[in-house]
Amino acid sequence: MECQKIKVANPIVEMDGDEMTRVIWKSIKHKLIFPFVELDIKYFDLGLPNRDATDDQVTVESAQATLKYNVAIKCATITPDEARVKEFNLKRMWKSPNGTIRNILNGTVFREPIICKNIPKLVPGWTKPICIGRHAFGDQYRATDAVIQGPGKLKLVFVPEGHDEKTELEVFNFSGAGGVALSMYNTDEWVYAVYGCSEELHHYQLLKSMKINGNPSLRLPGYWYEHRLIDDMVAYALKSEGGYVWACKNYDGDVQSDFLAQGFGSLGLMTSVLVCPDGKTIEAEAAHGTVTRHYRVHQKGGETSTNSIASIFAWSQGLAHRAKLDGNTRLLDFTEKLEAACIGTVESGKMTKDLALLIHGSKVARAQYLNTEEFIDAVAKELRARLSTKAKL
Known part of the structure; x- marks a missing residue:
């Protein structure tokens, strides 16, 4: 018998992403979140094609919505290089969406490992x-850079607001063929x-x-x-x-x-939460990239074994913060059980190939790991068992 869905009073911002993480993101929502939680989601498609179609305004709007609703949950996204510009036929080489979002939210990213006892x-x-x-x-993500085409002096200049005097520092005197230059900044506040x-x-x-x-x-x-x-x-x-x-x-x-x-243990076992200075607004995400290599296999119809734990924890930690802001004890209990289900599944010996390699070595057999969907199904089964136990008590 299905438990009554947990109702969440206030919205959360969802930022969808790219490639293999986009694939597992959809599966996580439909197998681990929506069957148990009734959510008002403010959805923003941060997949690279839509960012290009909106001239990256969707990224700005998603960050502004995060400030309004206080909780965002983000899928991994592509930061395009020249090869990606050509692959997606982009209008331009858009900046890192994470960099854009973080500079609007003005916070600090905290990252911690997800520890499973059987993972060495x-x-x-x-x-x-x-x-x-x-x-x-x-810092580097909002730096100003330049190619120096020939000889000349590179200077750093600061002009105080409301004053005529300025500070002028000579950085380097280029000669010959020139070179490259980079200027970075930060503030005491951040x-x-x-x-x-x-x-x-x-x-x-x-x-x-x-x-x-x-x-x-x-x-x-x-x-x-x-x-x-x-x-x-x-x-x-x-x-x-x-x-x-x-x-x-x-x-x-x-x-x-x-x-x-x-x-x-693994790049797939890492939480990442951006905490804003107001202490009220957060953005939770997976710390890894879009897993392009697996996505190429997926596009060809091949089997993949992609670790979805960090993406699942993005959902659990975002919803946990929503629960704390709203005083929603049922939702908080659900998020704790979701995280415990992930760890419990791995510690029972059911895991994706990247973790199985750590235990069994390079000659790991196919029977010793689960594919992408099988692992999420195993977590869903474990989650239902934990929720069912609580309901019986």
């Missing part, structure tokens, strides 16, 4: 969680935001500039801060037991969160 860690010494706190504003969700963990801040690190306004009372250069921090992280927030600049956080995910 590549870094076995990590016995405590490590959370990456990553700028979601400025650097500070990285430190707002540390809870009781030790806090490492990884900022190359000692001028930023030395600003006492960027340190909160009651927290233990330690500054390390990023090369030193990577070495330390490998030999540490974990148990800290690792605060990174935007691009560094992107790279190191993949390092973290792989060290704990």
